[in-house]
Amino acid sequence: xxxxxxxxxxxxxxxxxxxxxxxxxxxxxxxxxxxxxxxxxxxxxxxxxxxxxxxxxxxxxxxxxxxxxxxxxxxxxxxxxxxxxxxxxxxxxxxxxxxxxxxxxxxxxxxxxxxxxxxxxxxxxxxxxxxxxxxxxxxxxxxxxxxxxxxxxxxxxxxxxxxxxxxxxxxxxxxxxxxxxxxxxxxxxxxxxxxxxxxxxxxxxxxxxxxxxxxxxxxxxxxxxxxxxxxxxxxxxxxxxxxxxxxxxxxxxxxxxxxxxxxxxxxxxxxx
Numbered sequence: 001x002x003x004x005x006x007x008x009x010x011x012x013x014x015x016x017x018x019x020x021x022x023x024x025x026x027x028x029x030x031x032x033x034x035x036x037x038x039x040x041x042x043x044x045x046x047x048x049x050x051x052x053x054x055x056x057x058x059x060x061x062x063x064x065x066x067x068x069x070x071x072x073x074x075x076x077x078x079x080x081x082x083x084x085x086x087x088x089x090x091x092x093x094x095x096x097x098x099x100x101x102x103x104x105x106x107x108x109x110x111x112x113x114x115x116x117x118x119x120x121x122x123x124x125x126x127x128x129x130x131x132x133x134x135x136x137x138x139x140x141x142x143x144x145x146x147x148x149x150x151x152x153x154x155x156x157x158x159x160x161x162x163x164x165x166x167x168x169x170x171x172x173x174x175x176x177x178x179x180x181x182x183x184x185x186x187x188x189x190x191x192x193x194x195x196x197x198x199x200x201x202x203x204x205x206x207x208x209x210x211x212x213x214x215x216x217x218x219x220x221x222x223x224x225x226x227x228x229x230x231x232x233x234x235x236x237x238x239x240x241x242x243x244x245x246x247x248x249x250x251x252x253x254x255x256x257x258x259x260x261x262x263x264x265x266x267x268x269x270x271x272x
Contacts (some may be wrong), residue, residue, distance in 0.1 A: 044150045044217070050072045069238020071200030071229055072113040073100060074180055075208060076193045080177045080249035082170045084109055084225035086200070086233055087241030098241040098254060107132055108252040110148055110172035113199040117165035120185065124166060130154045133215040140266030145172040145179025149189055157187030167197045207231050220246065222256050230268065233261045249258050 069090040074083045085102040088095060102114040104125040110132065114121035131151050135143045143151075149170040156164060164185035171180050182190045182197070194212060196204040207228035216224065226243050233239045243264065245256040 004043050016182050019260075032170065039116065069200075069236070070102065070115045070170065070198035071196070071204055071232035071236060071239040072115050072198055073194075073196040073201070073204045073208065073228055074113065074171045075195070075212055075221075075225070075227060076178045076214075077161050077212075077221050078214050079216075079221065080173065080247055081180055082221045082225040083113060083169070083246040083248065083253075084229045085113055085244050086229055086239045087244060088233075088239055090238045093237075095240075100241070101103070101244070103244060103246055104129075105253070106143070106170075106172075107150065109142060109174065110145065110170065111246060111248060111253050112152075112171075113169045113197070115167040116185065120164050120188045120209070121168055123165075124152065124156055127155065131155075142174065144174040144176065145181065146171060146176075146191070149179075149181035149183050153183045153187050153189040154219050156185050160185075160187055169197065171248055173250055173252070174192075178248065196228070196240065198230075198232075200229075200236030203232040203235045204228040218247065226257070226259065226264070227268070230261055230264045234265065 070086060070088070072082060072083075072085040083103060087098060087100050087102060089097040089100040100114075100118065104112040104114065104122065106112050106125060106129045112121075113127070114123040114125075128148060128151060132143045132148055135147070152168070152170060156166060166183075166185040168183050169180065170183060171178075173179070180192060180195065182188070182192065182195045194208055196202075196208065208224065211224045211227075222245055225247055227238075229243045233241075233243075240261055243257075243259045243261060245258070246253055247256050
C-alpha cells in the first residue's frame with residue numbers, strides 16, 4: 001500500500017519531462033570507462049560522449065555499405081509475362097536465408113520483384129500496393145501497370161541519395177495487355193520486354209538471349225525462366241535456394257512452380 005501510495009503521489013515516478021532529462025537507471029557511477037556520461041547520485045545517462053573504440057568516430061554523412069546478391073528476371077511473350085526469382089538472401093559471404101519470397105503480390109493483376117535491400121523493397125512495394133488500392137477505390141477501375149510503376153518511381157525519387165537500395169520489376173496485365181517496367185531506388189523507370197536484375201543477372205541474360213521468342217508457348221516460356229534462374233544459381237554464389245515461377249495473364253497472376261535448384265541440377269544433368 002505504501003509503495004502504491006508513493007507512486008500515486010509522484011514521489012518515485014515522474015513521466016512528465018522526458019524531453020528535458022535523459023532516461024536513467026540506478027547507478028552510483030559518475031563516469032563509465034565506455035564513454036557513457038552519467039548523472040551524479042542515482043542515474044546513468046545513455047547519451048554517448050565518446051566512441052567506444054578509437055577508430056569508431058563515424059560522421060553523420062557516412063553511409064552503410066550493403067553487399068547484395070540475388071537473381072530475378074521477367075519477360076513478356078504473346079501469352080503474358082513470366083516472372084522468375086531465386087530465394088537466397090545474403091549478407092556478404094554469409095547466407096542469411098534460403099527461403100526468401102522475392103515476388104511481392106501488389107494486387108491480383110500486379111507483381112513486384114525484390115533485388116537490393118530486402119527491407120527497402122518490401123516496404124516500398126507494400127506501400128505501392130496500398131496506393132494502388134486507394135486508386136482503385138477512387139476511380140472504380142484497376143490501376144495500369146504504367147501508372148503503378150510511375151507511382152513507385154515518384155515515391156522513391158524523393159529519397160534519392162539517401163541510401164535506399166532497390167531494383168524492382170513491376171509486372172502485370174491491364175487494358176493494354178501485358179506490362180513490364182524496371183524501377184530502381186534512384187528513380188529510374190524503364191519500360192521493356194525483358195529484364196534481369198541482381199548479381200546473377202548476366203548468367204540469366206545468357207540463357208534468355210538464346211531462347212526468348214515472342215511466340216513461345218506457355219510451357220516453353222515457363223521452362224525458359226526456370227532454366228535461366230537455375231543457370232544463374234549454378235554460377236553465382238549469391239543466388240540459390242529455390243526457383244519461384246509466376247505467370248501473369250489476362251485473368252491475373254498465378255504461381256506456376258517452386259523448384260529446389262539441386263533437384264533442377266539433377267534433372268538437367270540427366271537430360272544431357
